[in-house]
Amino acid sequence: xxxxxxxxxxxxxxxxxxxxxxxxxxxxxxxxxxxxxxxxxxxxxxxxxxxxxxxxxxxxxxxxxxxxxxxxxxxxxxxxxxxxxxxxxxxxxxxxxxxxxxxxxxxxxxxxxxxxxxxxxxxxxxxxxxxxxxxxxxxxxxxxxxxxxxxxxxxxxxxxxxxxxxxxxxxxxxxxxxxxxxxxxxxxxxxxxxxxxxxxxxxxxxxxxxxxxxxxxxxxxxxxxxxxxxxxxxxxxxxxxxxxxxxxxxxxxxxxxxxxxxxxxxxxxxxxxxxxxxxxxxxxxxxxxxxxxxxxxxxxxxxxxxxxxxxxxxxxxxxxxxxxxxxxxxxxxxxxxxxxxxxxxxxxxxxxxxxxxxxxxxxxxxxxxxxxxxxxxxxxxxxxxxxxxxxxxxxxxxxxxxxxxxxxxxxxxxxxxxxxxxxxxxxxxxxxxxxxxxxxxxxxxxxxxxxxxxxxxxxxxxxxxxxxxxxxxxxxxxxxxxxxxxxxxxxxxxxxxxxxxxxxxxxxxxxxxxxxxxxxxxxxxxxxxxxxxxxxxx
Numbered sequence: 202x203x204x205x206x207x208x209x210x211x212x213x214x215x216x217x218x219x220x221x222x223x224x225x226x227x228x229x230x231x232x233x234x235x236x237x238x239x240x241x242x243x244x245x246x247x248x249x250x251x252x253x254x255x256x257x258x259x260x261x262x263x264x265x266x267x268x269x270x271x272x273x274x275x276x277x278x279x280x281x282x283x284x285x286x287x288x289x290x291x292x293x294x295x296x297x298x299x300x301x302x303x304x305x306x307x308x309x310x311x312x313x314x315x316x317x318x319x320x321x322x323x324x325x326x327x328x329x330x331x332x333x334x335x336x337x338x339x340x341x342x343x344x345x346x347x348x349x350x351x352x353x354x355x356x357x358x359x360x361x362x363x364x365x366x367x368x369x370x371x372x373x374x375x376x377x378x379x380x381x382x383x384x385x386x387x388x389x390x391x392x393x394x395x396x397x398x399x400x401x402x403x404x405x406x407x408x409x410x411x412x413x414x415x416x417x418x419x420x421x422x423x424x425x426x427x428x429x430x431x432x433x434x435x436x437x438x439x440x441x442x443x444x445x446x447x448x449x450x451x452x453x454x455x456x457x458x459x460x461x462x463x464x465x466x467x468x469x470x471x472x473x474x475x476x477x478x479x480x481x482x483x484x485x486x487x488x489x490x491x492x493x494x495x496x497x498x499x500x501x502x503x504x505x506x507x508x509x510x511x512x513x514x515x516x517x518x519x520x521x522x523x524x525x526x527x528x529x530x531x532x533x534x535x536x537x538x539x540x541x542x543x544x545x546x547x548x549x550x551x552x553x554x555x556x557x558x559x560x561x562x563x564x565x566x567x568x569x570x571x572x573x574x575x576x577x578x579x580x581x582x583x584x585x586x587x588x589x590x591x592x593x594x595x596x597x598x599x600x601x602x603x604x605x606x607x608x609x610x611x612x613x614x615x616x617x618x619x620x621x622x623x624x625x626x627x628x629x630x631x632x633x634x635x636x637x638x639x640x641x642x643x644x645x646x647x648x649x650x651x652x653x654x655x656x657x658x659x660x661x662x663x664x665x666x667x668x669x670x671x672x673x674x675x676x677x678x679x680x681x682x683x684x685x686x687x688x689x690x691x692x693x694x695x696x697x698x699x700x701x702x703x704x705x706x707x708x709x710x711x712x713x714x715x716x717x718x719x720x721x722x723x724x725x726x727x728x729x730x731x732x733x734x735x736x737x738x739x
Contacts, residue, residue, distance in 0.1 A: 204238050204402060205232070205239040205280075206429065206439075207225055207239065207240070208406065208435055208436065209242060209406055210435050211248065211249055212250075221248045221249060222246065222267055229271070232280070232437065235280060236278075236280045236439065238402070239437075240282075240402045241375060242376065242377070242418070243285045243377045243405070244302070245286055247286070247287050253328070260289070261289075271284055271307065272307060275308065275309060285302070285304045286305065288301055291557070300331050301332050301333075302318065302322070302351060304317045304351055306340065306342065306373070315612070317349035318334025318335075319351040321354045321357055323352075336585065336616060337349070337360075337364055337367065340612050341612070342371075344444070345444035347370070347372075348367055348373075348399075348616075349373050350364070350373075351374070352375070355378075355390075363618070364397060365397050366466070369397060371442075371444060372394075372397055372399050372402065374402060374404070375403075376404065376405045378405060379408060379414060380414050381414055381415065382413065383432075386415075386416075386417045387427070387430070390403050390421050391425045391427065395424070398448055398461050400442050400446075402420055403417070403421075405418050407433045407435045409433065411433075412433050416432060416434075417432060418431040420442065422442065423446055423447055423461075447461070448461040449461070450464070452464045485519055486519075490710065490722070490723060491711075492520075492711055492720060493711065493713065493716070494513030494516075494520070494522065495522050496523060497510040497523070498516060498717070500695070500714045503565045503568040504544065505537060505577075506535075507575075507578050507582060513716060518591070520592035522626075523595060523596065524537040525596065526551040527551070527552060527606040528551055528554055529554055532555075533609055534551050534559055534577060535577065535579060535583060536551060539551060539552070541554070541564075545562035546567070552599075560576055560577060561576075562577060563575070564576055580609075580610065584617045588617040588619045589618070589622060591622070592623070593619075593623040593624075594645065595626065597626070600633075604638050607634040607638050610642075614642060620641060623642065624642065626644075626647055626668060627644075635662075636663060644663070644666070645665070645666035645690065646659035646667040647667075650668060650669065650670040650673065650692070653673045655669060660685060665686070665687060666687055667687055667690065668692055669692070669708070670691075671691060671693065671703075683707065690709065690712065692712045693712040695715045695718060695719075696718070697722065700713070
C-alpha cells in the first residue's frame, strides 16, 4: 500500500492559517501519482488559531470550501484522504452550535467512509466548547483494518490497549503536539505501533527548521521500525507499507511463535482493564439451553427499543434479538418493519428516511400510552448501552447496496470489541454479504425457515447457527444440525409447555416475546436439552 503524509508549515508571523491550508491543498493538487491513502495533520481546516472567536469565524468562513476541495481532489486523484477538521454539527433550533474534532476518511469517490471524533480533549479544546467523542471507530479500507487516534489521545495507554483489542492494521494519527519534544514524539509513535501491532501513520506540522518540538510526521511499522520521518521538513512524503505485517515472537523462551498481539490476547486479564466486555462471563456466554428476548422484552415494553432491551437484561436474559434496516443517510435503525408506520406516530419507509427524521418519531405510544415519548434507536445506541452485557442476535433485514449494512454492522461490532458476543442473522442475501465482508462474525441462517430447507442453506453459507421456524422443525432436523456443529434457535414460543417440548427436541435457544414465562425451564432438569457439548460457542 502506497501511503502519503503531508507535513505543512505551522502558521506563524510569516505564514497565515490560509497559507497553511493552501499548502495542504496545493500539495494534493500537485501529486503526480495515485496513492492508496493520504493523511493530513490535525485541524487541517483551521490550523494555528488559538482564539475561540477567531477560530469559529475562520471555520465558518473557509471550512466548507476547503472540505469540498478535498472531496474533489479525492475523486480526481483517486486517493483516499484522512482529513482532521473542526466541524460543526447540523444546527438544532434553540441549541448552541456544537463543534467536534473530527477525522474523516474520504474515499476515492469523494464520499465519507468513516468518521472518528476525538475522545481525549485538551484543556484548550474544552475551553472552546469542543464536544468529545464517545467511542473508538474501526473501518476497512483497501483490505486493511483502520482505526484512529488524534493528538492528545496518544498519551492514554489504556485507550491504545482498547484499540489493540480491535486488531487494526493501520492507525491514522493526525496531530499537533507543537510543544512536545521530538524525541518523545518518536518514542511514543514507535511504542504505540509495537503495542498495537499496527502501522502508525502520523501527520503533523513543522514548527520551523531549527525546532526541537513538534513536526516529525512519521510512518512506523508494527515492528517499531521508522519507515518515514519528516523531521522539520515540509511537503508531501510517500512510502510503501505492508498492511498485513505483524510482529512474530515466541510466547516465552523456547515456546511456539505467534503474533505478538495474539500472545497478549490469550494472556490478558480483562476483568482488570476491560470491564465492559467482561460483564458477560465465558460460562454465561456458552451456557445452554437459553431464552432469547425477541425484540427485547417486547411483551412488556415497545419492541426494539432501549427500554425493551434494558428490561430483558434486568430480567437476567442472556441474549437479545433485534432487527436492523439501513436508512437513507446510512444509519442502522432498530426496527422490525421496513416502515415506521406500525410502531410510531409517523410514517415512511426507513430506507427513504434519514435518522433526524426517524428519531423524532414517538415509538412508544402505539404500544401503551404510558410509553409515549420512547424513541427509535440505532445499533450504535444499543452497543453503547449493552455491549458485553448480553449476546446479541442481530437480524439484518436487508444488506444494503454493495452490502453496506453488513459492513457497517461489522465495523460497529469490532469497534465495540464484542465480536464474540454477537452474530448476524439473515436470509440468503444477507448471509452472502456477511460471508464476504464479515467472515469473522458468526452467522445464523434464516433462509429456508418456512419450507424445511434451512439446513441446506446454513451449510452453503457456512453458518454456525440456524433458526428454525416453529412449523418446520423436528428431532431429526435438530440432530442433523447438531451433527454439523450448529447451534439451533427456534422462532418462537411464549407458552411454557410449548417451550418445554421444543427444548426436549434439542433446541438450544428459544426466542420469546415473554421470556419471563420461560425462565423456569432453564433450572428445570426435566426440560434439560440433550448434550450439545460438541456445538461451537459463539
